[in-house]
Amino acid sequence: MSPERVPITVHRAKEIWFTRREGDAIKLVTLMDAALGVDSKGKITAIGRASEFKSPAYLEKIIDHGDSILIPGFVDAHVHSPQLSVIGAGGMPLLDWLTKYVFQAEAQFKHPNVALAGAQRLTRELKQNGVTTAAVFSSVHAVAAEALFQEFDSAGLRLISGKTSMDVGAPAGVLQPVQADITEQEILIERWHKKSSRLHYAITPRFALSCSRELMLALGELRERHPTCYVQTHISENLEEVAAVKGVWKTCSDYLAVYEDHGLVGDKTLLAHGIHLTDSELKRMAKAKATLVHCPTSNTFLGSGLIDLKRVGEFGVHVCLASDIGAGTHFSPWQTMLECYKIQALQGSRLSAHELLYRTTLAGAEALGMSAVCGSLEVGKEADFVVVNPARKPLLAERLAVTESASDRLFACITLGDDRIIEHTYVAGNLVYCQPSPD
Numbered sequence: 001m002s003p004e005r006v007p008i009t010v011h012r013a014k015e016i017w018f019t020r021r022e023g024d025a026i027k028l029v030t031l032m033d034a035a036l037g038v039d040s041k042g043k044i045t046a047i048g049r050a051s052e053f054k055s056p057a058y059l060e061k062i063i064d065h066g067d068s069i070l071i072p073g074f075v076d077a078h079v080h081s082p083q084l085s086v087i088g089a090g091g092m093p094l095l096d097w098l099t100k101y102v103f104q105a106e107a108q109f110k111h112p113n114v115a116l117a118g119a120q121r122l123t124r125e126l127k128q129n130g131v132t133t134a135a136v137f138s139s140v141h142a143v144a145a146e147a148l149f150q151e152f153d154s155a156g157l158r159l160i161s162g163k164t165s166m167d168v169g170a171p172a173g174v175l176q177p178v179q180a181d182i183t184e185q186e187i188l189i190e191r192w193h194k195k196s197s198r199l200h201y202a203i204t205p206r207f208a209l210s211c212s213r214e215l216m217l218a219l220g221e222l223r224e225r226h227p228t229c230y231v232q233t234h235i236s237e238n239l240e241e242v243a244a245v246k247g248v249w250k251t252c253s254d255y256l257a258v259y260e261d262h263g264l265v266g267d268k269t270l271l272a273h274g275i276h277l278t279d280s281e282l283k284r285m286a287k288a289k290a291t292l293v294h295c296p297t298s299n300t301f302l303g304s305g306l307i308d309l310k311r312v313g314e315f316g317v318h319v320c321l322a323s324d325i326g327a328g329t330h331f332s333p334w335q336t337m338l339e340c341y342k343i344q345a346l347q348g349s350r351l352s353a354h355e356l357l358y359r360t361t362l363a364g365a366e367a368l369g370m371s372a373v374c375g376s377l378e379v380g381k382e383a384d385f386v387v388v389n390p391a392r393k394p395l396l397a398e399r400l401a402v403t404e405s406a407s408d409r410l411f412a413c414i415t416l417g418d419d420r421i422i423e424h425t426y427v428a429g430n431l432v433y434c435q436p437s438p439d
């Protein structure tokens with residue numbers, strides 16, 4: 001079949017919402033009585049008002065989503081696969097929480113059956129919440145990273161992940177000596193990095209307190225050998241943690257320098273939290289084009305602090321949002337957006353609905369260098385999208401019926417939305433999740 005003869009599926013819906021970057025500004029694009037054309041390779045071929053939509057020459061089928069709204073698939077830029085069993089384990093700040101709950105839970109992921117079941121639970125939750133791309137921390141065990149890649153591959157989701165590297169500061173069940181760690185990562189990279197356009201490897205030092213200097217050096221060398229791999233880690237989440245890092249890494253000028261000095265900071269680096277970063281650190285992050293991954297439900301749950309996004313923005317640091325399950329309390333990006341809004345509102349700054357949507361969609365894709373592929377609904381991109389059905393939650397449907405502007409309707413979804421309103425999730429035009437019918 002010649003390229004122009006690729007069959008087209010048209011998705012029709014009451015509205016389409018997505019964000020678009022225009023210079024430094026972020027715009028909300030809204031279409032009423034809308035249609036999205038997707039070819040059989042999963043690419044968006046057309047988007048517009050259904051009434052003005054030219055019937056494609058090779059129309060295969062029309063899927064009518066009725067009164068639903070199409071939005072881009074969400075990007076969750078930081079989530080821990082072995083932590084679903086500790087969600088809501090409360091009462092403690094970060095370092096105590098890790099010691100009391102997290103390391104024990106992660107130690108179980110050395111068992112292949114636990115790792116596989118964990119990966120399956122994770123993909124189920126992500127799809128059900130409309131997340132099409134996720135940057136995931138596995139456990140220290142290669143078998144768990146392997147299970148994640150296999151499971152995401154078969155679930156049809158986009159994954160950025162790697163085994164978590166840690167050799168100090170935790171019980172033996174979640175530590176691994178440097179050489180074994182690097183050897184296993186080389187195998188994982190060879191097997192999974194860019195195995196398909198949806199799968200990517202991330203070098204994943206847990207944080208400065210769980211890596212020796214020898215390990216950090218080896219991870220920097222690994223990155224040099226594999227410059228197309230991502231790097232993901234944590235930074236400046238909690239004041240006690242920041243003080244401990246200062247005590248351990250005496251020769252590094254600050255927390256960011258621990259990663260910089262080992263060649264781990266660049267435009268493919270995702271640094272989670274960053275609540276307590278200094279001006280100098282923010283300046284250097286912006287220069288390196290590293291991303292700050294803000295995890296609002298985690299920050300409030302652990303009491304880690306209230307990040308000032310206005311200040312971060314003034315330094316030009318790129319920011320996207322994430323759940324940080326299991327310190328985070330919700331898989332639903334609606335709830336992540338809402339918590340983000342509240343944290344800024346408490347500091348006198350009112351984020352718009354479209355900024356919040358941008359941070360959970362296009363900003364995540366930009367952080368991952370994938371904005372030509374996903375993150376918004378533009379012709380030529382792959383069709384990662386979510387069918388939002390407000391009728392699944394009558395309170396929301398009633399609220400939307402009396403709300404004039406699309407921006408206000410988006411805000412109502414952010415406030416009242418959860419996985420109940422996610423009707424279908426598509427990745428590259430493929431249906432990966434379909435909510436069961438109510439009966």
Ligand code: GUN
Nearest residue numbers: 102206207234298324327
């Ligand atoms: N810092 C180091 N490890 C973790 C983790 O598992 N969760 C969070 N929130 N912070 C961390």
Ligand code: ZN
Nearest residue numbers: 078234272324
């Ligand atoms: Zn985390």
